[in-house]
Amino acid sequence: MVNLANYKDFIVGDRVIEAGNSERFHTGDWRGQIPYLDKDKCINCLSCWIYCPDDSIMTENGKIKGLKMTHCKGCGICAKVCPKNAITMKGE
Amino acid sequence: MKQEDIAINGDSAIALAWKQINPDVVAAYPITPQTIIVEKYSEYVADGHVSTEFVCVESEHSALTLCTTSSSAGARTFTATASQGLAFMWEMLPIAASMRVPLVMAVANRAVSGPIDIHNDHGDVMSARDCGWISLFSENVQEAYDLSIMATRIAEHHSVQLPVLVNLDGFILTHAIERITPLDEKDVRKFVGEFKPLHPLLDVKHPVSHNLMDGPMFYFPHKYQMVVAMHHVPKVAQDVFNDFEKISGRKYKIVEEYKCDDAEYIAIVLGSTFGTMKEAVDQLRKEGKKVGVAMPRMFRPWPIAELAKLMKGKKAVIVMDKHLSIGSYGPMFPEVVAAALENESMPKMYNYIYGLGGADxxxxxxxxxxxDVEKGKAKRINYLGVKE
Amino acid sequence: MTAVTLQELNKIPVRLASGHRLCAGCTESVIAKQILMGTEKNVVVSAATGCLQVSTTLFPYTSWKTPYIHTAFGNAAATCAGVETAYKALKRQGKVKEDVKFVTFAGDGGTYDIGLQALSGAAERGHNMLYVCLNNEAYMNTGIQRSSATGIGASTTTSWAGDVAYGKKEFPKDMTRIMAAHGIPYAAQAAPHAWKDMIQKAQRAFETEGPTFINAITPCPRGWRFATEESISISRLAVETCIWPLYEVENGINYNLSPESQRIADGKAEKKPVTEWINSQGRFSHLKGDKWKSVVESMQAELDKKWESLLKLCKL
Amino acid sequence: MVTANEILAETAIHAGKYVKAFPEFGPERMGAPIRAFARISGNPIRVHTQVYEPDIVIVIDPSLIGKVDVGKGLKENGTIIANYRGSSFELQDAIGTNAECHAVDATKISVEEIGRPMVNTSMLGALVKIRPIIEYKEIEDHMKAKFEGKLKEKVILQNVAALKRAYEEVK
Structure with missing residues (x-):
């Protein structure tokens, strides 16, 4: 027998009231390659941040803090748009 | 406060009920024979009798979409349609229900094309029967008016939260002037009360996502959640009927009966036919025939227990369907038969298809x-008026 | 309009959370985030059925940190319009206190094709909402079937390139100009590589009363067949080849080129040939040889004609 | 005609009667021949079908006489009231019926009183004279009240005059 969810666990209708809870769903394991950041080369231009489709560039006070691997799908956009080649993609 | 009786047609009576409720949003697209409802409501808007946001959309699909999301957003919302309009809305019918929006839609029942025919039958609403909407039927203009007011309370009840169809027969009721006793506007407002939506979209401090995508693990439980809500309807509806009786003096029941108690033969009908049938019953009773007629007030949820009780010990039950599932029975017939299974013995069951496309x-x-039923001349399915 | 710098934008909380299931390299989330940076007010997001919708709201997860609603495929504009109508009613009664903006996202299928009627109706009725078309030039959610936004010559799963066919036979509809023709106060074309332009257009749209429309080219690595890291450069190439000029239209009349396209018009930047566009994507690979040379030529001719016509509208 | 039916229904309800009044079901097209039905009773009305065995038939358009069987289904003691220039006997003859017939030249009355051949109000006047299902005074009062503010006072008075003349002149 299939094990379906219990309807009593849902609020009325097909709704979710915990905004942005998909952060708990980690897409990081979809990755084929992984970005590496060379902080020495980084000029904090934030190009990688504005183009990252998965919000995986961590920033603090307008500066790049690091790369968050929980959701990074390894697309490589960050490496491609970096004007200083501070990010490189490598096999995982 | 007792109101003076008025002369009003069915469509205008719906518009009057809406005006008295003064919903937040009405969006609709005109279609015969529903047109008078939107025209009349537009007049109320133009004369400042209501504060409703009234939207004339470009299609029924958008009408129901707009109403669904307006209701989801937290606004009390009404609409109306008929026939092809309901068909064009079809995609949105189950979505509105699964989104659990308590909106109310009047349906001026009309045959579905093709061939195109603007006259009354129940083809439109019956083709929408599986969508998860509560479906109420009215015998006359007074009932169409009353149900429009009561539907709001039933839909919005927190244990229900399902949309409601208020059916009235096209032309036979929509365009006919009858005498009704309207309620005082203040009483109507008090009766329906404030709309208290659950998790409305416009509660921006508590952002909620409405209508997500389900996988197989969640779709079925979400549907079952609706089943449970439907189960609550008969009790909630009867409570609303009882409250309504207090302000109107008019009684409503889940299954309306006429001379069924001692009847051996009963007919089960929907809509205005209930009235005409009462006349037939009275004429036969004068000859000493033990006949009666009943009308389920709602087709969804289907009042199984009440109908089973009604049919207990009857010789025969005649199901009058104003629609035909081509290649099968009328839509109500199998449902009546299934309800009779609740009893130990089954009466004889006959299905009459009648009045399609407005055949009077x-x-x-x-x-x-x-x-014919008494004499044993009836077949299982009979097509009234068609030469076979 | 406030100045747009990445340092400033970085302070705005992102309203689309990670954990969504868009493909690697997909630009839909990039565009959605940029658009939502166009206002710091409350925003209700709605979406047509499509990639963004299925990927961001797979029960029991939602990626939206702001109110979100979806109903069906062909009615994104009506979906948004319903919430906006409810807002008008409830705001007037004081039942909603906050100022709220409305944006809807729909793909080219939900905009150019099945959703056109609802969109046209909503535009004519003047709902106060921004409609964003995520134009990835085909039905990507269902597996790369052609739409009326698909470029001529593209091979899709319902307009295959084969021995006797060069892919989609028709030029795409000009949806931006169709929307502008409604006389709506603001319509624009945008592209995700041009983030500043995109966000400024979103700001402009959110600040404008009435219906506004942004048509965003949305490079799709899977459907267009290019490497995932190329998404942003492909977006740039769309503008450089004038496949996707960046411009805006006020009240259906005043056409203005946006900076990147203006530079091409001014001769300060090169107008790249369509062959560069074709060579960058696998969906056009069959056009590379001599066999369909005439198709490529007609593509270039049509592009040039469209570009000239746009320049005229911009009084250039 | 639909308006006349409305006035009749409204007046009857005002007078405490029950009514079901409706046009022949169908799309509205200006000028096309149509029928309208009214049931009026002291008891609530349950029958929702069209009327097949009328007590009273009112013929508004004289051109239909002789072409359409206007007396079809008429009850044994039924009455036909027609907009007709001739006498009641001539009307009976023209229809080809033995039923009780009453003629009133509503066209002439309305042209003279209202200035246009709008015969609805005249026919109502004739009806309440022949079959006083409601009193003349009630219908006059209701008409005045219904149109007050909607039509010019002059037009209302013209209609009342037509109502009254037909009431007096019907044969």
Whole structure:
């Protein structure tokens, strides 16, 4: 027998009231390659941040803090748009 | 406060009920024979009698979409349609229900194309029967008015939260002037009360996502959640009917009966036919025939227990369907038969298809139905008025 | 309009959370985030059925940190319009206190094709909402079937390139100009590589009363067949080849080129040939040889004609 | 005609009667021949079908006489009231019926009183004279009340005059 969810666990209708809870769903394991950041080369231009489709560039006070691997799908956009080649993609 | 009786047609009576409720949003697209509802409501808007946001959309699909999301957003919302309009809305019908929006839609029942025919039958609403909407039927203009007010309370009840269809027969009621006793506007407002939506979209401090995508693990439980809500309807509806009786003096029941108690032969009908059938029953009773007629107030949820009780010990049950599932029975017939399974013994069951596309069915026709059944001349499915 | 710098934008909380299931390299989330940076007010997001919708709201997860609603495929504009109508009613009664903006996202299928009627109706009725078309030039959610936004010559799963066919036979509809023709106060074309332009257009749209429309080219690595890291450069190439000029239209009349396209018009930047566009994507690979040379030529001719016509509208 | 039916229904309800009044079901097209039905009773009305055995038939358009069987289904003691220039006997003859017939030249009355051949109000006047299902005074009062503010006072008075003349002149 299939094990379906219990309807009593849902609020009325097909709704979710915990905004942005998909952060708990980690897409990081979809990755084929992984970005590496060379902080020495980084000029904090934030190009990688504005183009990252998965919000995986961590920033603090307008500066790049690091790369968050929980959701990074390894697309490589960050490496491609970096004007200083501070990010490189490598096999995982 | 007692109101003076007025002369009003069915469509205008719906518009009057809406005006008295003064919903936040009405969005609709005109279609015969529903047109008068939107025209009349537009007049109320133009004269400042209501504060409703009234939107004339470009199609029924958008009408129901707009109403669904307006209701989701937290606004009390009404709409109306008929026939092709309901068909065009079809995609949105189950979505509105699964989104659990308590919106109310009047349906001026009309045959579905093709061939195109603007007259009354129940083809439109019956083709929408599986969508998860509560479906109420009215016998006359007074009931169409009353149900429009009560539907709001039923839909919005927190244990229900399902959309409601208020059906009235096209032309036969929509365009007919009858005498009704309207309620005082203050009483109506007090009766329906404030709309208290659950998790409305416009509660921006608590952002909620509405209508997500389900996988197989969640779709079925979400549907079952609706089943449970439907189960609550008969009790909630009867409570609302009882409250309504207190302010109107008019009684409503889940299954309306006429001379069924001692009847051996009963007919089960929907809509205005209930009235015409009462006349047929009275004429046969004068001859000493033990006949009666009943109307389920709602087709969804289907009042199984009440109908089973009604059918107990009857010789025969005649199901009058104003629609035909081509290649099968009328839509109500299998449902009545299934309800009879709740009893230990089954009465004889006959299905009459009648009145399609507005074919007017007279008192004498209904009398002949009872006679044919009594004499054993009826077949399982009979097409009243069609030469076979 | 406030100055747009990445340092400033970085302070705005992102309203689309990670954990969504868009393909690697997909630009839909990039565009959605940029658009939502166009206002710091409350925003209700709605979406047509499509990639963004299925990927961001797979029960029991939602990626939206702001109110979100979806109903069906062909009615994104009506979906948004319903919430906006409810807002008008409830705001007037004081039942909603906050100022709220409305944006809807729909793909080219939900905009150019099945959703056109609802969109046209909503535009004519003047709902106060921004409609964003995520134009990835085909039905990507269902597996790369052609739409009326698909470029001529593209091979899709319902307009295959084969021995006797060069892919989609028709030029795409000009949806931006169709929307502008409604006389709406603001319509624009945008592209995700041009983030500043995109966000400024979103700001402009959110600040404008009435219906506004942004048509965003949305490079799709899977459907267009290019490497995932190329998404942003492909977006740039769309503008450089004038496949996707960046411009805006006020009230259906005043056409203005946006900076990147203006530079091409001014001769300060090169107008790249369509062959560069074709060579960058696998969906056009069959056009590379001599066999369909005439198709490529007609593509270039049509592009040039469209570009000239746009320049005229911009009084250039 | 639909308006006349409305006035009749409204007046009857005002007078405490029950009514079901409706046009022949169908799309509205200006000028096309149509029928309208009214049931009026002291008891609530349950029958929702069209009327097949009328007590009273009112013929508004004289051109239909002789072409359409206007007396079809008429009850044994039924009455036909027609907009007709001739006498009641001539009307009976023209229809080809033995039923009780009453003629009133509503066209002439309305042209003279209202200035246009709008015969609805005249026919109502004739009806309540022949079959006083409601009193003349009630219908006059209701008409005045219904149109007050909607029509010019002059037009209302013209209609009342037509109502009254037909009431007096019907044969």
């Amino acid at each position: 069915t007279m008192v004498s026709d209904f009398i002949s139905v009872f006679r």
